[in-house]
Amino acid sequence: MVSDMEVCMKQRYVIEFLHAEKMAPNDIHQRLLNIYGDQTVDVSTVRRWVARFSSGDSDVKDKPRSRRPCTAVTPRNEERLDQLMHTNQQITTRELCMELNIGCNALETMVATLEYRKVCARWVPQMLTQEHKEHRMQVCQDLLNQYEAEGDSFLDRIITGDKT
Numbered sequence: 004m005v006s007d008m009e010v011c012m013k014q015r016y017v018i019e020f021l022h023a024e025k026m027a028p029n030d031i032h033q034r035l036l037n038i039y040g041d042q043t044v045d046v047s048t049v050r051r052w053v054a055r056f057s058s059g060d061s062d063v064k065d066k067p068r069s070r071r072p073c074t075a076v077t078p079r080n081e082e083r084l085d086q087l088m089h090t091n092q093q094i095t096t097r098e099l100c101m102e103l104n105i106g107c108n109a110l111e112t113m114v115a116t117l118e119y120r121k122v123c124a125r126w127v128p129q130m131l132t133q134e135h136k137e138h139r140m141q142v143c144q145d146l147l148n149q150y151e152a153e154g155d156s157f158l159d160r161i162i163t164g165d166k167t
Contacts, residue, residue, distance in 0.1 A: 031049050
C-alpha cells in the first residue's frame, strides 16, 4: 500500500512536468483528479506548487522549517512505551513522558497508535493483539483439558473475578 506522502510526492512531480508543458493549474488539478481520485491534492496546493516552479525553484521536496512534525514518535519509542506499560500498568503519563524524554502530545499519539487506554488507573490495550488471543486460547484449552481429566470437582475449585 502506498503512503499518503508518496502519493503527494508523485503528484508534485506530475505538477512540475505539466507546468513545464505550460498547463494551467486548474487543468493540472483536473488531470490529477482523473488519475488519483480522492487522494488528489487541493487545487490551492497545485497553484502553490506551480507558483514555486514558476519562480525557478524546481525542488519538489518541502523546505526545512520550524515546527516540523513530531520526531519523537518513532518505532523505538513506541516499543519502549509498550514495554514500560507492560511492566508497570499503573505508570502515569507524566512519568512516561519523563522516562521517554518526550512531550505529552507525542505520548498521546503513540498511546493511540498502540491502542491503549487508561482504565481504573491502569493501561490496558483497547483491542486484543494476536498474542493475547493466542494466550487466551491456550488458557481455555488447558482449562478444558483439566475439566475433562477431573470432571465436576474441577469446577468447584475455580474462583472468578473481573479484571479490575
